Amino acid sequence: MANFLDTKNKRKSAAITGVLMSLLIVGIFFVGLKYLDPPEEYGIAVNFGTSNVGKGDIQPTEPLKSASQEQVIEEQQEEIQEISESKVTEEETSKSEDVVTQDTEEAIAIKKEQEAKRKADAIAKKAQLEKERIEKEKQDAIAKQKAEEQAKKKKLDALIGGVSNSEGNATGGEGNDNVPGDKGKITGDPNANGYYGNGGSGNGGDYQLGNRKPLSRPKPGYECNEEGLVVVEIEVDRSGNVINAKPGAKGSTNTAQCLLSQAKAAALKTRWQADSKAPSKQIGTIKYRFSLSQ
Template structure:
């Protein structure tokens, strides 16, 4: 019949193609594209109106009566009067909040600064009061020492017939100055070489060696600008000679080298009473008090 349909496969393909084409023609005929009559217009719809401005929800079907410029101005002013107070009120509230926040932060900063200043002033004041208190204590101690020295001097004057009122009979002099006189302290030791302060010595409790007593008690030379108590540990033989001295042992309040050397030298030159029954090395102590105020 048809030479190109010479195989079973070709015939089946032709039949299937015919069926598909028939279905497509039927669909185009019954479900084809439609069009509107008149055709649909495209674009943006514009509202009916007769002026460039307007207000309200009612749509007039005819042109409105012309509105005077004065009425239009009044309406604009009413709207302006209504809007401006609201804007001004909101702006005022915002400004008030900002100013309040700023003032609060500044107030906190000022308060912290003032608190720090008050604390510093209080510390300075307390330090000044403490310094004044220490000065008063020092002055009181100096005044007491001077009063005691004056009392000793008056007592000594009374014993020797009033040295302050006598013309004196001794000749010579001693000191390291260029002027005539006998330099030193009225309560000092004639054998001492120092001219300032109090070398200590003398009195109960300064010398301690069991029941043995010091025969000679040379005072240390006071050539330092230091003061305080120096305790010297000593070893004494049966003949009363100091064979060893260690200055600055427990109980000392100042271990300046110049004080220790002078205290040790004075201790080594101290002579004690002999005691044949004493140990070959009897241990004792000597206390020297150095004071710049005497």
């Protein structure tokens, strides 16, 4: 034994083993397996009864009296009848539900078809109205254009004395070329003395004299093959008469003598509003534009 426990570790291991074994033996006595006498039974509980069939909610404590054969048959017939009636009721209910469902689906389909047709009609009507509107605007624009052209033609005819082309019935002529005809342009002014330029308001001018406005604005003659802007400095008295005119002032772009002389002559013939409070010699300007382009 001394040789078995000859080291410190062996003696320590033997002591620990002894303690553990002691605790295990004590545990077995106090917390060991229990034994029931008699042992518990395991399984499924079965209801108390005296026959293989039964009916009702009251539990008898003694065997029931045997029912007669006729009573059993009657009860079985009643059960069969109840089952049949229940089945018939369920079939009728199911059939009724099928009919209602079928009617509902048909109604929904019809309603959807009507709604689709209504939307299609609305879209078609809107498209038709839009087409009619565009056509009406187009016709109105054409009518307006024709009316404007007619008005321009009437105004032009009135301006040149009712003659709208060179193939008219008027006699005589006017010009400086010693050749039969009426020299000028269809858009010109019958009362103008010049033959060059683009007619219309091409020989018009800008009139500046403080707050006073021109009452008459005669156009300058146009007798030379020149173009450009001629600025005329003027002096006007209180009565509105131009008492002095100096053509070729600052801003002029062409100082050809033929243009300057015609601009001065037109400026001296211009009449202005009278103003008793104006200076005795009020200074202003008139701008004449001469053009050869169409």
